[in-house]
Amino acid sequence: MEPLLKISDLHVGFLSYAGVARVLNGIDIELFPGEFLGLVGESGSGKSLTANAVLGLLPARSAVISKGSIMFEGKELIGRSEKEFQGLRGKKISMVFQEPMNALNPSYKIGKQMVEILKLHKGLSNKEAKAEAVRWLTQVHIQNPEKVVKEYPYELSGGMRQRVLLAMALSCGSQLLLADEPTTALDVTIQAQILRLMKETADQLGTSVLLITHDLAVVAQTCQRVAVMYCGNIVESGPVTKVLREPRHPYTKALLKALPNPDSETELQSIPGSVPNLLSPPAGCRFHPRCDLVKKTCRELRPQLTTVSENHYVACWREEDHV
Amino acid sequence: MSGLKSAVKRMSQLLIVLLGVSLVTFLVSHVVPGDPARMLLGQRADAQTLENLRHVMGLDKPVWLQYFDYLGGLLQGDLGISIRTQRPVLSELLTYFPATIELTLFAMGFAVISGVGLGLLSAAYRDTPIDHGTRVLAILGVSTPLFWLGLMVLLLFYKHLGWLPGSGRLDSFINPPTQITGLYVLDSILTGDWVALKSSILHLILPTICLGYIQLATIARLVRASMIEVLEQDYIKTALSNGIPRYRIIYRHALRNALIPTVTLIGLTFGELLGGAILTETIFTWPGMGKYVVDSISFLDFPAIMGFTILVATIYVIINMVVDLLYPILDPQIKG
Ligand SMILES: Nc1ncnc2c1ncn2[C@@H]1O[C@H](COP(=O)(O)OP(=O)(O)OP(=O)(O)O)[C@@H](O)[C@H]1O
Ligand code: SF4
Ligand SMILES: [Mg+2]
Numbered sequence: 001m002e003p004l005l006k007i008s009d010l011h012v013g014f015l016s017y018a019g020v021a022r023v024l025n026g027i028d029i030e031l032f033p034g035e036f037l038g039l040v041g042e043s044g045s046g047k048s049l050t051a052n053a054v055l056g057l058l059p060a061r062s063a064v065i066s067k068g069s070i071m072f073e074g075k076e077l078i079g080r081s082e083k084e085f086q087g088l089r090g091k092k093i094s095m096v097f098q099e100p101m102n103a104l105n106p107s108y109k110i111g112k113q114m115v116e117i118l119k120l121h122k123g124l125s126n127k128e129a130k131a132e133a134v135r136w137l138t139q140v141h142i143q144n145p146e147k148v149v150k151e152y153p154y155e156l157s158g159g160m161r162q163r164v165l166l167a168m169a170l171s172c173g174s175q176l177l178l179a180d181e182p183t184t185a186l187d188v189t190i191q192a193q194i195l196r197l198m199k200e201t202a203d204q205l206g207t208s209v210l211l212i213t214h215d216l217a218v219v220a221q222t223c224q225r226v227a228v229m230y231c232g233n234i235v236e237s238g239p240v241t242k243v244l245r246e247p248r249h250p251y252t253k254a255l256l257k258a259l260p261n262p263d264s265e266t267e268l269q270s271i272p273g274s275v276p277n278l279l280s281p282p283a284g285c286r287f288h289p290r291c292d293l294v295k296k297t298c299r300e301l302r303p304q305l306t307t308v309s310e311n312h313y314v315a316c317w318r319e320e321d322h323v
Numbered sequence: 324m325s326g327l328k329s330a331v332k333r334m335s336q337l338l339i340v341l342l343g344v345s346l347v348t349f350l351v352s353h354v355v356p357g358d359p360a361r362m363l364l365g366q367r368a369d370a371q372t373l374e375n376l377r378h379v380m381g382l383d384k385p386v387w388l389q390y391f392d393y394l395g396g397l398l399q400g401d402l403g404i405s406i407r408t409q410r411p412v413l414s415e416l417l418t419y420f421p422a423t424i425e426l427t428l429f430a431m432g433f434a435v436i437s438g439v440g441l442g443l444l445s446a447a448y449r450d451t452p453i454d455h456g457t458r459v460l461a462i463l464g465v466s467t468p469l470f471w472l473g474l475m476v477l478l479l480f481y482k483h484l485g486w487l488p489g490s491g492r493l494d495s496f497i498n499p500p501t502q503i504t505g506l507y508v509l510d511s512i513l514t515g516d517w518v519a520l521k522s523s524i525l526h527l528i529l530p531t532i533c534l535g536y537i538q539l540a541t542i543a544r545l546v547r548a549s550m551i552e553v554l555e556q557d558y559i560k561t562a563l564s565n566g567i568p569r570y571r572i573i574y575r576h577a578l579r580n581a582l583i584p585t586v587t588l589i590g591l592t593f594g595e596l597l598g599g600a601i602l603t604e605t606i607f608t609w610p611g612m613g614k615y616v617v618d619s620i621s622f623l624d625f626p627a628i629m630g631f632t633i634l635v636a637t638i639y640v641i642i643n644m645v646v647d648l649l650y651p652i653l654d655p656q657i658k659g
Contacts, residue, residue: 055564061450082569090565097564102557107579107655117565152655168565 002074004208005031005054005176010068012046012053021278023049025232025286026068028305031176031208036199038219038240039212040255041229044275047212050229051178054210055093056085072176091121094169098181100161104153110137111149114168121172136167140197159190166198170205177202180212195222216259220244225311228252231276231286234305238312248314250291285317293318333647337640344636345397345629349390352625358382359406359623380406393629402633403626407619412630416612420634421505422492423611426603427596428506429527430535434596435589438539439582442546446581447573449551457543464540469599473533473606480529487529490608493522530607534599538592545588549581556580583653590646594639 012024024046031037039047052058054070054077070077072093077085089095097103105113114133118124124132130149137145140163153161162182169177179198183191199222202209211223219226220240227237228249236249247253254271273290276282282289288298297317305313360376361368377383381392396403402412445457481489492507493499500511500519507523510516553559554577562576604613612631619627650657 057560057563086566086568088566089563090567095564097557097560099557103561105558105562105576105580107653117567121566154656165561168561 001032003030003071004033004035004073005029005210006069006071007050007054008069008071010050010053010070011066012049012058013064013066015062015064016279019279020064022281023232023278024053025281026302027229027232028234029210029227029237031210033175033208034203034206035225036202036209036211036223038223038226039210039229040214040216040219040226042214042271042275044231045229046232047229048180051095051180051210051212054176054178055089055095056080056082090117090169090174091172092174093176093178094172094174095178095180096162096165096169096182098184100158100165100185103165104161106153108152109149110151110153110156110164114149114164114171117168118171132171133167136171137164139201140164140167142167158186159194162186162190162194163197166194166201170201170207175207177207177209178212179209181214182211183218184213184215191218198222216244216256228255231281232278233286233302233315234313235287235316236312236314237305238309242309242312248308248312248319249316250293250318251287254290285315333644337637337644340636340640341397341633342394345394345633346390348629348632349393350386352628353386353389359625362623363406397633402630405619405624405627407622407624407627412626415615415627416630416634419610419612419615422609423597423600423604423613425492425506425508426527426530426534426609426611427593427600429508429531430538430596430600430603431589431593432535433531434535434538434542434592437535438542439546439585441539441543442585443550443573443578445543446547446550446554454547457547461540461544464536464543467536469533469537469602470606472536473530473603476529476533477606488522488526489529492526492610493519494526497522530603530609533606534596534603537599538596542585542588542592546581546585549584550577553577553581579653583650586646586649586653590643593642594635597635597638 007027007029010024010027011022013020013022027046027050029037029039029050039050041047049058049063053065054072056077058065065078068078072088077088080088104110111130111133114136115126115129118129118132119126122129122132133149134145137148142148142160142163148156148160148164153164156164166182177198182198183194186194195218198209201207211219213219223240225238226240226243227234228243228251229235230251236243236247236252243252244256247256251271258271271290276286276289282299284300285291285294285298285303288294291298295317301317303315303317303319305315306319308314308319358373360373360380360382364372364376374383381389384392393403400413402416404410405412405415408415441457441460445454448454477489480487488494497519500507500516500523501514503510503513507519508527511520511523550573554573559572559576562572567576600609600611601613601616603609604611605617608614612634616628616631618624619631
């Protein structure tokens with residue numbers, strides 16, 4: 001099957017007075033139609049940036065894509081004009097963000113905000129768009145949608161707003177949803193509801209989802225595959241069952257150890273060391289200053305993703321030692 | 324809050340402000356050395372005549388009694404009799420008032436429209452030559468003294484280039500339009516008097532620009548700053564990620580929210596403009612309240628000065644009430 005989204009060897013840097021921060025250092029991600037792919041990693045590893053790059057939303061003046069390709073439906077996205085991106089955003093590729101509280105415009109009613117994009121992308125009349133907005137609110141299980149369309153964002157709870165945002169993101173028929181920590185800012189019970197809703201709706205519509213999170217439990221519940229990101233690189237990717245049960249990369253192992261385990265009494269282990277400075281990142285494998293298994297090659301050459309078993313890829317020099 | 328309750332609240336605020344303003348101006352004008360009766364009669368008047376006049380004017384009563392007399396009149400809409408002209412202050416002020424209001428309104432319109440426009444432009448084209456140019460214009464605006472700017476503008480456009488008139492409200496050979504509101508531009512439109520319309524607009528240009536320029540600069544800076552802040556908000560990111568075009572994001576999603584702090588400033592601006600109008604009127608010999616009040620001050624004409632102060636304070640308070648009423652329209656979270 002052809003991937004819907006294929007990111008290969010994507011390099012993104014930020015220009016600053018102190019030099020270029022190499023923030024994405026060769027990302028490879030494939031996402032197939034109808035699939036949920038989890039993208040996990042510590043804060044600052046470049047997850048949001050990857051999603052923004054797909055939508056052409058990198059800050060124009062400071063970010064540079066120096067290398068790589070982003071193919072969507074078999075067509076290259078890098079180098080497209082702003083106008084072409086506008087035609088994709090919200091129509092073919094959508095995004096929901098972490099913070100629902102302020103993600104809706106405080107000055108306009110919910111209905112108005114939904115109608116705006118429905119008219120824009122689907123060319124509906126005002127009346128049709130209004131009906132469609134109500135239908136979509138029903139779809140995301142909002143009680144009393146006729147009333148909600150007439151309300152302002154401040155009248156809704158966080159969970160409700162995230163439902164509205166999800167409805168907006170999907171309402172114009174996007175095939176790809178980039179969900180950037182969509183539940184992090186919500187209560188635990190609401191988190192589960194929103195995730196279930198997202199899963200249900202995306203499955204029903206056949207939408208592919210790139211789910212960015214640092215919660216491995218969320219990945220285990222919702223995703224088929226997961227990609228683990230460290231400091232601008234994908235270090236391991238594969239089916240959730242494999243990556244979470246039999247992690248191969250030292251970083252993935254460390255991440256899993258850092259998870260609170262309800263069954264054991266052992267202390268939560270945090271990963272020793274800290275995320276490197278991206279202005280002068282470590283040479284070779286970027287994880288080497290924090291890795292127990294480091295060897296000479298690690299400090300000199302960057303390991304590439306290689307197959308360790310079916311659909312399971314790891315970027316680590318020690319992995320090759322095992323083979 | 325119910326409409327009635329908030330109306331009552333606003334009215335009582337207005338009354339308190341007016342009471343304060345009248346007290347302060349009254350006290351100030353009575354501690355200033357100088358004798359209005361003497362001003363009126365001249366240096367050679369004899370003591371008896373002076374005494375009589377003081378009695379007629381109530382100047383021999385204790386100060387607090389004078390104040391209560393004044394307040395009593397005020398409540399009946401009586402601002403007293405001008406010492407200088409011996410005519411009721413209120414009717415005098417009302418003759419000069421429309422000219423000042425016309426100038427102030429034009430200056431306000433100019434400052435708000437171009438200030439918001441320039442602020443928007445420089446936020447949308449942040450850190451480009453457009454932005455830098457606006458910044459220079461704004462810095463000049465807040466640092467140029469009004470009288471200097473007025474003189475320079477007069478020299479250039481009136482004296483050297485001869486493009487625009489530099490004094491008065493109309494060319495001397497043109498009759499004012501039939502009085503309806505006293506605002507020449509409005510009246511000439513209402514009566515279809517195109518000759519007067521053209522002349523009055525031409526006469527407004529230079530004083531409007533001078534008076535409005537400082538406020539324009541302040542508004543432009545504030546709009547720029549709040550636009551930039553709003554453009555960083557999450558809902559702008561949502562709009563972008565939904566494919567809404569950039570121009571629409573600016574004027575529909577960002578501008579409205581960025582205008583909320585600006586509206587407060589515009590309310591305050593009106594007061595500043597009324598103050599600045601006095602100076603501008605002097606420079607451009609504009610026959611408004613400014614000139615009247617300057618003449619009154621040099622004559623120690625207390626009733627006139629106080630009447631002017633109270634009128635301006637009332638307008639100021641009313642404008643800020645209007646501003647308060649605007650908030651709920653802009654920001655649905657504030658309910659009037
Ligand atoms: N506008 C910017 N200018 C400079 N550096 C930036 C900018 N935006 C992001 N970065 C850098 O890029 C790196 C990756 O950022 P990104 O937001 O993608 O991280 P993330 O994985 O999403 O983290 P989090 O889990 O905290 O959301 C960070 O180190 C950050 O400092
Ligand atoms: S490549 Fe070397 S340093 Fe990097 S994770 Fe593997 S063993 Fe550790
Ligand atoms: Mg992020």
